[in-house]
Amino acid sequence: MEIHDKIQEIRSVFGRDELYLKIQRDFDLDELLNPEDEFYEKLTFDEYYKTKEAAAMLGIADKSQQILNxxxxxxxxxxxxATQSTDRRYRLTWQPLFRLKMLFYLFDKNxxxxxxxxxxxxxxxYVPPTNEAPKSSVNHSSNIDLDKFKDDLVEFEKHQQQEMMKMFNAINERNQxxxxxxxxxxxxxLIIQQLDDLSNVEKQYEILLNILEESEKAEPIKLKSIFKWMQISDEKTDYNKQKIDINSQLNQIKTKREELQSNLKDVKEKITLCTNKMDRIGNTN
Structure with missing residues (x-):
């Protein structure tokens, strides 16, 4: 996968991540997602990384203990x-690895x-297992910036409004x-019913055509009642003309059937498209 595609996938997966949004809001997201960073060249989405391998990927090969902490x-x-194997060793897929990358990015920002x-x-x-007590961390974390809290609250409300709008649009799209x-x-x-009706009429004409072919020597007047409801002229008792009229009707039926079958195909494709849209809408909620 190209580096650009990897970064686009990361943007898609982590677009709502707390640390990702923090970096986007207060720092330089492009710095984190710099395509020239060797991390993205080496990153694969189907590999498990040991802690030492993760440290090397993050450019802190000598600090694998920090990752364990x-x-x-x-x-x-x-x-x-991160997941642990049966031997209690950690294995990281690309997503936990990128979360660590965001953590260390923020650590670099004090x-x-x-x-x-x-x-x-x-x-x-939480006190990490080191010889030094994290005094500065305690002092810093106990002094919460009220303005920062307000900004975060505004961002949260903005995010909630955006989510509500997405939900509203999804409901409208679903109903449509x-x-x-x-x-x-x-x-x-309706088309299926029309095709059934057309098939029944076609059978009647075919029966009539068979009668004509078998009865050419009979008196034409005996078939007058049959021709009348089929709207076939019997002014001339000419069997050839009568067969021509019936074949003409059969050709018209064939043309109409092809038209209906084409319409039926279009409608089925429309239904499939709607079904796929519903699946997509369901997957985005």
Missing amino acids: HLNNPNLADYIK FKPNDVAILLGATAM VLLEQAKAESKME
Whole structure:
């Protein structure tokens, strides 16, 4: 996969992620998603990474213990979502790996693990297994910026309004598709009925044609009542003319059937399109 495609997939998957939105709002998202970063060249979406491999991918090969600390931090573990194998070793897919990349990006911007935990909604203090007590982290995290809280609240309300609008638009689109599908299904039933009626009329003409072919030596007047309801002229008792009239009717029936079958195909395609739209709408909700 090309680097550009990888970054587009990341944008699509993480567009609503808390840390992603924080970086987008307060920092430089393009810096995080820089296509010249070797991380994106090496990243694959179908591979499991060990902690040492993850550290190398993140450009901190000498700090794999830091990754383990964050993976064991209960305030961050639920966010990172790394998995452990039977030997208790961590394995990271590309999504937990990118969450770690965002964490270390914020750490480079003077964030502390507990700052990120508060941003993610956690309140408990976690002390990593080091010899130094995180005094600065405690002092910093205990002093919450009220203006920042207000900004986050405004962003949250804005996000909620956007979600409500998306839901409203999805409901409208769904109702419109359902209406189109109902019309198409009703039209399909009508066409099928018309084809059945046409088939019955065709059978009557074919029966009449067989009668003519078997009765050419009989008196034509005996068939007058049959021709009358079929709207076939019997002014001349000429069997050839009568057969020509019937064949003409059969040709018209054939043409009409082809037209109806073409319409039926279009209607079925319309129904399939509506069904696919409904699936798409359902998947986006």
